[in-house]
Amino acid sequence: MVFILGINFSERKMVAKALQGFFGIGPSVSRTIMAHHHIHKTCRIGQLSQDQVVSMQSELSNMTIENNLRRKILDNIKRLRDIGAYRGRRHAMNLPVRGQRTRTQIKTATKLNRVERRL
Amino acid sequence: MASIPVRPCLRRVSRALAESNPRDTHAHLTNPLRRWTGSTLPRASSSSPFSTSTRLAAAAAASSTRRTGSTLKISRKSNAPTSGGKPPGRGERKAFRKKIVLSNANALEVDGLGELSPRAVADPAAHCRVLALPGAVVDQLRLLGAFKPTQGWKYFRRPATLMRAESLRLASVVDGMAEGKEPFRAIVSGERGTGKSALLTQAMAMALLKNWVVISIPDPKDLILGHTDYAPLPDTEPQLYFQKAYTARLLYNTARANRDVLREHTVSQAHPGLPSSVSPDMTLDRFAQLGARDSDFAWPVFRALWAELTKPGLGRPPVMLALDGLASLAGPTEYLSADVKPIHALDLAQVRHFFEQLAGRSLGGPLAAEQRLPNGGAVLAALSQSERPPRTHTAAVELAVAQNEARAAAAEGPPARPYDRDIDHRVYDALREVRALKVGALSREEARALVEYYAKSGALMAPVSEAFLAEKLALAGGGVVGELERGTVRAGL
Incomplete structure (x- = not known):
């Protein structure tokens, strides 16, 4: 071991x-x-x-992996939300962030994007 | 939605009864059908409505109506293993695939089959004769990886090879080699199935008979596939890498195959950097085993062993280096350098050592091995047409070989292609001046000797006539020995 x-x-x-x-x-x-x-x-x-x-x-x-990386990703999303960016809002609203259509096929965004996003 | 009431069906009820275990006296408590059937079965024979004995009797009667004999079973797909038996263990499949069978008890003993001996090596009258390999040499060749599983050794009583013109040429080299003579360096080339690997086997057998030290790299793919460990060689510019596990195995096989010769020689000089257990009176056999046992010292021991073997004036034996499948080594490998770029094969110390010996000169850089082979020797590299690496590897080798073949025939070869992206220029530069030993089709006499040997071994049942031979030769590309064997021995089995 x-x-x-x-x-x-x-x-x-x-x-x-x-x-x-x-x-x-x-x-x-x-x-x-x-x-x-x-x-x-x-x-x-x-x-x-x-x-x-x-x-x-x-x-x-020395690499940003595991919990450090998770925290970094969450911080990035939080920053977008805090400055009121469109992307931040889309994250919070369970909607696609990068301009995808929302009529169909937004399962991934609905599943993942949350106000308190989990990784 | 209203539920549909279950209507009693007598046939279904009796089948359920038949299928349930009549010995299970508690089944009526758990099986609703069973519970329910208690009240609807005809009770003509029962004395009491709650008697269990009547119910058991009814069940027995129902089961007696079950059809006897074989019934159609439509099985569902199941994940359970279909048949018993243990699956092959780790490495067993590969071992089976790589198994080398060198004898066949069903094949006939060939009368008057000569044996390759030190005297026969020197005998030009051996041309067109099939000579068996002596048992001790077969064991040594096996250790050196000289036999391939695809070759047809398993069809014959014992391993034997045909002495063809190219074999005699190598025989004269082996026989005439002496201290101070120029070593023989060549790339064995030729079409697929022409006997390049078999010629290499013959050369090794003859060298072993003449008490040479033979070092063989039978499957050079192992050096470049990235499946054995590697590490940078300290203080080298350009950076070289050594593969300790591969070198340790090479030392082990070399030490075992050449045990008798290596035992006669002892370590003659100090080798700094090696473990203190190296003593001056240590035999070279034990010295090589030392590197084989401790892979951390494998590469330094290999270098030191080479230095010992190539030391002039001590009566050291000539050395034969043999490699089968040169083109695998002619380009970048699967190993990665620290800056995540593929390592070129010539930057692997073991490969570079071989290329320097083949070229007979230093390729520049830190590996100052003895290239002159002052005690004589031979360096042979065969091409392989059945295991062809990508064109980026083969192009440089094939161009160098084509030019050298043309030079040997005093003809004009193909021009250098400096702007061809597929040409690996490091490889081309290394091989540019190495002689090419082209193996072609068998002559008619050689083919006749071989086919007669097949017939005497019982592997070929047809009588050997001129017409038969002409037909088989025509079908075998005019005498390509691999095709000839396929058309005669393998076709009949």
Whole structure:
């Protein structure tokens, strides 16, 4: 078992998959992080050296991911709402923000856009 | 909406009774149909309306009306496994796919089948003869990955190869190699199925018989697919990368295949940076095993082993480097550098080492390995036509090979294409002057010897006549050995 950013990963888990478990890291960012530390694409957690784990930890801790990223996104929406921007209002009214038609197909906006938006 | 009252249906009731378990005495409490049927079943035979025995008797009577014999079952799709048996474990499928079978107890023993020996290597009379590989050499070749699962070894009693003109040429190289002689470096080229890989196998077998050290990279794709670990080599400009797990496996196979030769030589110089367990009287076999065991030292040990093997004046054996599938290495790889750009294959230390040996010169940069091979040797790289990488990889190799083939034939080759985007110029520059050893169709005599061997092995049941041979040769592209085998041995099985 290896701790990365406070999460315990099994040694069999692939590094790319483990990284993509963090909110804010997808295939592209995980590829970049792995390239920074010279980790090959089929590497598993158990194959990482201690140095690689430590340096990857320090890179991850400097990135805006997980709760920091969630907070940042919510703050951005809140700022739009507070200055009375059109986009802020649309967020608050459960409506599409980027000029989509509202006659049909606004399920995603209705589902996600709230005054107290959750991520 | 008003609910529709359920009307009693006698047939349905009796079927429900038949299907319910007559032994379940509490079923009438839970099954509403059952509960309800109690009041509507004919009670002619019952003495008491609340007797359970009558109900059980009725159920037994209903079940006796069930049809006997086979019934049609229309099964629904289910997620349950259809048949028993364990699914293959991890790696089993691949192991089965890569399985190499080198003998066939059903094939006939061929009378008068000669064996490849150090003397036969030097014998020009071996031309057009099929010679078996000695058992010990077969084991060594297996470790070196010289046999491919697609080749037809499994049809014959024991592995044997045809001594064709190209084999004799390599035989004369192996036989005539001596300390101080110029090493033989060549790219083995040719059409698909012409026997490039088999020629490489023969060359390795002959080298092993002559007590050379043979280092083989049988599947170079493994070096570039990004499936083994890699790390930057410190203090190199341009930045090189080494693959410790791959190198460790290469050292392991090399040490095991060449054990007897390596045991005769000991470490002769100090190698800074290696573990303290390296002693001056250590045999090269144990030295290589050291790198194989501890992959952190695999690359330094490989370099040191190369330095030891290429040290002049100590009576070191000649070295053969063999690689099958050169074009895989001729371009960018799946590995990424720290700035997220693909690493070129020539920036991988193991690949660069091979290319420098093949080219016989340094390609510039930090890897100052001994390229002259002062104790003699050979560097052979075969092309593979069945596993062709994209054109961006093959174009440079094919252009260099076409030019070198033309040069060997004293003809005018294709011009360089400096503005062709698909040409990898680093690869082209490295391979520009490497000799091409073209493997073509078999001659008629060679083909006859081979087909007669097929017939004697029992793999070919037809009598070998001139007309038969002419037909098979015509169908095999005029003597492409892979097609000839397909048309004779595989077609009959």
